[in-house]
Amino acid sequence: VPLQAYGGGLVQAGGSLRLSCEASGGTFGNYRMAWFRQAPGKERAFVGASWSGGRLYYADSVKGRFTISRDNAKNTVYLQMNSLTPEDTAVYFCAADPLGRTILSQLRAARSYDYWGQGTLVTVSC
Numbered sequence: 001v002p003l004q005a006y007g008g009g010l011v012q013a014g015g016s017l018r019l020s021c022e023a024s025g026g027t028f029g030n031y032r033m034a035w036f037r038q039a040p041g042k043e044r045a046f047v048g049a050s051w052s053g054g055r056l057y058y059a060d061s062v063k064g065r066f067t068i069s070r071d072n073a074k075n076t077v078y079l080q081m082n083s084l085t086p087e088d089t090a091v092y093f094c095a096a097d098p099l100g101r102t103i104l105s106q107l108r109a110a111r112s113y114d115y116w117g118q119g120t121l122v123t124v125s126c
Contacts, residue, residue, distance in 0.1 A: 008120030021094030
């Protein structure tokens with residue numbers, strides 16, 4: 001499942017960005033989609049996930065600031081990021097579990113997702 005993530009860029013602290021991730025092929029509505037990020041020198045970290053049936057999950061660090069949505073007709077999942085801080089600077093990746101095998105206790109684990117986009121860089125300046 002090819003994934004294409006885009007929308008990153010440079011933004012000032014307090015600003016907003018919206019990332020998009022488009023999947024090619026398949027029954028996107030059934031995909032379990034997730035966003036991760038990797039800051040320089042750090043491990044890849046879970047940001048949030050969108051599962052079928054409208055289920056949404058977020059890391060504590062982004063709750064209330066980031067919102068995940070999806071448009072199944074466009075095979076696209078979005079990450080709306082508000083109130084950005086320099087600590088949000090990272091490469092952001094989208095990931096997909098098209099078979100829906102991920103169990104809830106593992107939704108934050110990168111290994112749960114089989115397909116990954118190429119990453120898009122978000123830089124938040126002071």
